[in-house]
Amino acid sequence: MIENFPFYLSLIVVILFLVMLANKIKVAYPVVLVLAGLGISFIPGVPILHIQPELLFIIFLPPLLYEAAWAISWKELWRWRRIIASFAFVVVFLTAMSVAFVANYFIPGFSLALGFLLGGIISPPDAVSAGAILKFVKVPKRFSSILEGESLLNDASSLIIFRFAMIAVATGQFIWYEATLNFGWMLIGGVGIGLLIAFIFMKAHKYLPTDSNIDIVLTLIAPYIMYMAAEEVHSSGVLAVVSGGLFLSYYRHHFLSSRSRIRGSSVWESLCFVLNGIVFLLIGLDLPEITEGLEGVSISAAIGYGVLITAVIIIARIISAYGAVIITLIARNFITVADSRHPGYRVPIVLGWSGMRGVVSLAAALSIPLHLDNGELFPQRNLILFITFVVILLTLLIQGLTLPFLIRKIHLNDPDQVVPEEETVILIRRQLAEKALEHLYTKYSEVLKEQPALQQLARKWEDNKQMTTDITMAEECKVVYIEILSEQRAWLINRNKEEATLNEEIIRNQLRYLDLEEERLRYI
Template sequence: MHEIELLVILLAVTTALAEVANRLSIPYPVLLVLAGLGLSLLPGLPPVVLAPELVFFVFLPPLLYASAWELSWSAFRSEARPISLLAVGCVLFSLAVVAAVAHYVLPGFGWGPAFVLAAIVAPTDAVSASVATKGLPVPRRLTTILEGESLVNDATGLIAYRYAVAAVLTGQFALGKAAGQLVLVAGVGIGVGLAVGAAFYGVHRLSRTSVAIDTSLSLLTPYAAYLLAETFHGSGVLAVVAAALFGSHYSGRIFAHDRRLQAAAVWDTLEFLMNGLVFILIGLQLPAVIEGVAPGLRWPLVGYGVLISLAVLGARMLWVYPSSYLPRWLSRRAEVDAPTFGELTLLGWGGMRGVLSLAAALAVPLALPSGAEFPQRNPILLLTFIVILVSLLVQGLTLRPLISLLGIETDDRAEREELALRVRLASQSLAYLRSPEAASQAPAEILGRMQSRYQIRLDRLQKRATEGHDAVPEATLSPFQKLQEVLIHYERGVLEELRRAHDSSEETLRKLELELDLEEGRLALDKAQ
C-alpha cells in the first residue's frame, strides 16, 4: 500500500470515528488511538514509524498555536500561579518520583535511563488536554489551568529531557547549569515568539490584497516562531504559545471580517485533521515499538508500564493538593475563589500524556559516543507507549463519569461576563446613536429606526440580566427577526433557481450566498441576545 493511499484511509477513518465519538459523547482521541491499534494489526499494512521530526516540526507548531490562540490572555494571566506551579513544580516533582520508581523497580535501569524515561512522561500533552476536555462540563477556570499548564510545561520537560540524555551520553550532569538553562531557554523562546507575533502583526496590517494571503500568513506564523526559537536555542514550544497569545490579543486589529471568517474555517479544519492523524498514528506505532523489544521482556514491560503510569498519576495527585492548600494557609489572598476538593481532583486526573512524549522517546539516540547501544532505549520506548495508552484510554474514558461523581458543574461566569459585555456594548452603541456625531451620519428616520432596534436589544439584555436567561420566550422576541429569517430562505431558493437556469455565473452566485451566510450568522447572534 502506498503512503498516499494510507494517508487517505487514515483521513477517512479519522473523520468517521470523530462523528462516532461525538454521538457516543466520548473524547475522540480514545477511539482514534484504538483505531490505530486495530489498523496496526491488519496483515499487509506497511510499518508506520512516526519520525520525531514529523511531530516536532510539522504537527506540533500549528496544534500548539491553535490551542494557545483559543486561550484568553487575561484568563491565562489570572491563573499564572497554579499554571506555573504545575508547569514547573509538578513536572520536576513527577520527574523525581518516576525516576526513583524506574531506578529501584525496573530491572537494569540505572539513574541515567530512569531520568530519561521520567523526563519523557513527566509533562502533560497540550493536544490531549485540549481535545479531551472539549465539550465536557468543566468550569472555565479549570480548563484554563489544564490547557495553560500543558502549553507551558513542555519547555520544562524538554529541558529536563535534553540534560538527562546528555548525562547518559557524557556521564556528567550539572543540576545548576540545567536550572539556568531552563530560564534562558524559556526567556529566549518567549522573546522570539513575541517578536515573531509582532512582525506578522505588521505584515498583516500591510497585506490588503488577498484573503488567502492573510490566511497563509497565519499558517506560517507558528512554524516561523518554532524554527526561529530552536535556531537560537530557545523553547520552540513557548515561542509558538507567545506568538499565538500575542496574535489572538490583537486579532481584532489584524483581520477584517471576511479574512477572519476564512482563517477561522481553515484553522478549524486543519486542527481537526492534524489532531486526528496524530492520535491514530500513536496507535499505529504498536508493531514498531514491540518489534524493538526482546520477546521475553514484552509482557513484563507491560506490567512495569502500568506501574510507571500509576507513578506518573500518583505524583501529580500528590502535588496538586498541597500546592493548592499550602498557599491558602500562607496567604489570605489565595483564599479568594480557591478550587474545591473535587476541582483539584479533576485537575490531577485531567493531566494526560500524548504524542509529544512518544516523539521524545523516538528521538532518544540509538547509540552512545563509544558506539555502544543507548542503555534501555527500546524498553523506554515501550514503557512510554504504555503510559500514553493508559493515560488516553483510562483517564480519557473516565473524565466524564468522574466529573459527574465529583458533582462538578460548569459555572455561569462566562455567561455572566458575556451578558455584561453585551449590555455594555448595546448601551454605548445606543448612546452613540443619540449623540450629535451620529446625527450627521444618517437621516433622522433611519437614525430613529436604528435607535429603536438597539433600545429593544438593550431592554431584552437587561431583562435577561435581572430575571434570567429564559426571561423572554424566543417566540415573542422579534417578529422582524423571524421575517428576516423567512426572507433569507426565500432568497436562497431564488439563487438555486438561477443556478439551475444557468443564467448567472457561479462566481456571482457564490458571492451572494456568502452574503446570505453572513446575514444568517448575524441574525443567529441577534436571536441569541
C-alpha cells in the same frame, strides 16, 4: 512513500468516521482513535509506519501549540498564573523525579539519568485529550483554564528536562551550573524570539496590503518560523510558539480584519482537527514498530513496567494537586491569590485525574537516537519507547473514559458564575445596543435624521436591545455602522479587561457576532 499514499488518504477518511462515532457514543475521540490505530496495526498487509520524530516536532507540534495559544484566554492565564506555573514546571519536575527514582529502583539496567529521561518524556499531560473529554461535561471555567494554561507550558518544561537528561546519558555527567545557564537561555531565549517574530508578523499584517487569504497564510507559517528560529539558537521552540501565539492572539483585533478573523478561525479549526486525528491514530499504528525492537525483556515484563510507571505519574499528579491547594491556603496569608476560598477535595481530585498523555510524549520518545556519540547503542531505548506507549494508552483509556463519570459524580460548582450565563449574555447584548445608540446619537444625530436605514437600526436597538436583521444600506450607512461595531468591539474588550470574573468565552462569542455583522455588510 508515494506507493502508500492511498493508505494515508484512507486514514483521513477513517479518522472522520471514527470522530463521528466518538461523538455519537460520547467518548473522547483521542481514545477511539488510539484504539482504532491499535486494531488497524494488526490487520495483515497494513504498512508498518516508521514515524520520524522530526515529522511530529516540526510539522505537527508548532501549529497545534499555536492554535492552543490563540484559543486560550490571556486574562484567565494571568489570573491563575501561580497554579498554572506550578503544574507546568514544579509538578512536571516532581513527576519526572518520581519516575526517575522508581525506574532506577525497579527496572533492571535503568540508571537515574535514564529515569529522568523517561520522566521528561511522560510528565506532560496532553491538552487535546482533556479538551475532547471536557466537551461532554460541564466544568467551571477556572478548571478548564488551568488545564489549558498548564498544557501550553508543560510541554516546554518536560522537553527541557528531556534535553538535559539526554546530555547526562550521553556524557555520563551533569554539570549543574551549565545546566542552569542553558535552562535560563532556553526560557528567556524562547520567549524573546517568539515575541520578536510575533511583533514582526503583527506589523506585517497591519501595514502591508494584505487580504484575508494572505493573512491566513501568514498565520499558518508564523508558528513554524518561531519554532525553527528558536531551535536554531538552542532555545525552546515550544516557548517561542506559545509566547508568540499569545501575543498575536491578545492583539488580534488590532491588526486582523473581521473577514480574516472569521475565515482564519475556520481554517485553523479544520487544520488542527486533522492534525490531532492523524497524531492519535499514529500512536496506535506505531505499536508493531515499538514491539518489534523490544529485546532483552519479555512483553509481560515490559507491560508491567509500563503499568508501574503509569501508576507513579497518576499518584504523583494527584498528590501534587492537593499540595498546590495546601500551598495556596498558606500563601493567601502573605500574598494576594486568585481565590482564597478553600476548594475542598473535589477540584484537586479532578485536576489530578486529568493527566492523559499524548503526542508530545510520543514525539520525545521517538526522538531518542539509536546510537550514542561513541557509536554504542542507546541504552534501554526500545524499552523507553514501549513504556511510553503503555503510559499513553493506559492514561487515555483509564483516565479518559472515567473522567466524565468522575466529573458528573462530584458535581463541581462554579464559584465565579454568580449570575447565570444566559442572563449575562442578555445583559451584554443590551449594553451593546445602548453603546451603539449612544455613539449614534452623539456623533451622527444629523445623519440619523436623513437616513431611514439608520433610523430603523435605532428603532430596533431601542425596542429590542439587540442587533438588527438584514437591512439594505447605502455606503454611507455602512461606514457609520462599521464604526459603531468598532466602538462596540472596543467596549467589549475593555469590559473583559475590567471585570476579572466575567467569563471571557461570552465576550469572545459577542466579538465573533460583531465580526459576522461586519462581514454581513458586504452582502447587503
